[in-house]
Amino acid sequence: MKILILGAKGNLGVQLMKVFANGNEVIGWDRSEIDITDRELILKKVDDLKPDVIINAAAYNAVDKCEDNDEEYELAKKLNIDGPKFLAEAALNVKAILIHYSSDYVFSGNKEDGYCEDDAPDPINRYGKTKFFGEKKIIELSGKGLKWYLIRTSKLFGPKGESEVSKDSFFDVMLKLSKEKDEINVVDGEKSCFTYTPDLALATRRLVESDRGYGIYHIINSNTCTWYEAVKELFKIKNIQIKVKSIKSEQLDRPAKRPKNSTLLNIKFDQLRSWQEALKEFLK
Ligand SMILES: NC(=O)c1ccc[n+]([C@@H]2O[C@H](COP(=O)([O-])OP(=O)(O)OC[C@H]3O[C@@H](n4cnc5c(N)ncnc54)[C@H](OP(=O)(O)O)[C@@H]3O)[C@@H](O)[C@H]2O)c1
Secondary structure, eight states, X not given: OEEEEESTTXXXXXXXXXXXXXXXXXXXXXXXXXXXXXXXXXXXXXHHHOOSEEEEOOOOOOTTTTTSXXXXXXXHHIIIIIHHHHXXXXXXXXXXXXXXXXXXXXXXXXXXXXXXXXXXXXXXXXXXXXXHHHXXXXXXXXXXXXXXXXXXXXXXXXXXXXXXXXXXXXXXXXXXXXXXXXXXEEESOOBBOOEEHHHHHHHHHHHHTSOOOSXXXXXXXXXXXXXXXXXXXXXXXXXXXXXXXXXXXXXXXXXXXXXXXXXXXOOSXXXXXXXXXXXXXXXX
């Protein structure tokens, strides 16, 4: 198959390039090759290439930056709403399958026992709203025959991408802090599932090669936890003896509200291994 990957230098994009390489013709584009907010360019370049599958791993992910800065919010809307819409139109034109990633932040987190694929999104911050509206743009083109997979995921961690916008994973940040401080404060809340980018990339390949129906999928590593529980596990594995103090979400003065429990439930796809197992591999 001819596979086009957007955001190819991002944290997830780099892993997708690796996983799809074997047995496929893979083309990776990042912002330097194409700006996904440029509709004419997207339609032309995709029509020239005629891929069988388009995977969009490009996105605006700065949750707090767009919450209290209108210019950043405009950029987030362009990247997370217009970008997926233009890619969906381009995919439809060349009869390609479109795979797009969304986030647990499309949900408010007010539901006690987590969210399954069919639950109605109700975002509580601007980033979440842009990811939700991006989802809707893709689903709207189903009626015109678009073949699509929408994969919601959460709390990505793994080898850092080659992109300047790619964030260090939570675990990298905590390991760095553990070398600088004797005590760190970590939120014991905001429950959701950590997801190892190599596992998510592999699961994406298995999904597109399976005969499962098009639609929304929740793909995350198993077991939900808070940030505090995650760092305790990290320091246990790494045998790091520093004091970890649990704090409330509100004590971290961040512009964007976070869902209390945005655990994604994977009802439709194979269960992935636990984040604890994936973390052990990552740290090795
Ligand atoms: N990170 C998480 O914890 C998390 C959680 C839930 C869902 N997700 C979703 O998972 C997907 C992958 O996230 P990630 O963490 O791998 O992202 P990332 O590392 O931040 O990478 C984003 C990529 O998008 C590219 N990009 C930015 N603006 C662009 C533009 N105008 N045109 C084309 N490409 C552009 C960047 O390219 P440059 O290198 O050129 O800037 C970068 O390679 C996204 O849909 C994200 O919303 C992530």
